[in-house]
Amino acid sequence: DQQVKQNSPSLSVQEGRISILNCDYTNSMFDYFLWYKKYPAEGPTFLISISSIKDKNEDGRFTVFLNKSAKHLSLHIVPSQPGDSAVYFCAASADAGGTSYGKLTFGQGTILTVHP
């Protein structure tokens, strides 16, 4: 049962334009969401997060939007740069006390390619 889904395996964008990566989840207990970026031969690195009490979080060129009623979140990158080309994973966690801390459920990833 895939609780976190990224339905677009890949996305291609022109440099300077906006990249929008989408993520859907099914578990209503998820209350914290994160985006990770992964370059080839490297592990995923944390990019940006959002708590379920918010609907938007912005950090420089990166903004994450959360629509709880639709169980949907998106990552906007603007303007996109060639160095943003990577695999992007969304992840979710549910707060069930100390036992669930750090336990992340990942989506399948979306390969973003930003063309110069």
Add this chain to the structure above:
Amino acid sequence: GAVVSQHPSRVICKSGTSVKIECRSLDFQATTMFWYRQFPKKSLMLMATSNEGSKATYEQGVEKDKFLINHASLTLSTLTVTSAHPEDSSFYICSASRDGGTSGRRGETQYFGPGTRLLVL
């Protein structure tokens, strides 16, 4: 800072043998380490969570006798795939958490290794 290494990066072994994968936090002490598995075009699936000095907590469906996890120190965790079979072929990735879970932030301080590609023939 916050670098996590894995060794080996790639391993090929014969069916029936055991393989050990190491995960090290190079510049910080990791109170908790996580082991994930990723199949092609699939998401990272959490296999187990380990805390230094205690037994690992395995996710449902993960055989603890097959995937032995040892977290002997604050900088090293090992995953041993025992009696490996071709269906164990996968990409295994570890992560290390720097804080003890009291900061209220989840996932931001989880640092991932580059992964180990296991092929069982």
